[in-house]
Amino acid sequence: ECVGVAEVGILATVGAVEQLPVFRVPHVGVLSTGDEVVDPSTRQLGPGQIRDANRSMLLAAARQAGCKVTDLGVARDVEGHLEGCVQAAVQQQ
DSSP states (O other): OOOOHHHHHHHHHTTOOSOOOOOOOOEEEEEEEOTTEEOTTOSSOOTTOEEOHHHHHHHHHHHHTTOEEEEEEEEOSSTTHHHHHHHHHHHHO
């Protein structure tokens, strides 16, 4: 939970404001993989294609949990592409 102004006031009232355990906000990156994965707004699917519903759901869940979120898109089924996407994400941080 996030400690706001009201919570700090209550903690100060009971003498517990000097040391609060705090944690850094987690940073979550979400990356889908596969040539079959297409944008959720795609109206007509081609043979073997699937909409990228999991990435949308995971991004929303991470935001709802209070995380800092980075959408890393979709890594294609090309040798080295997944590794390149992950390396680019790490370098952004």
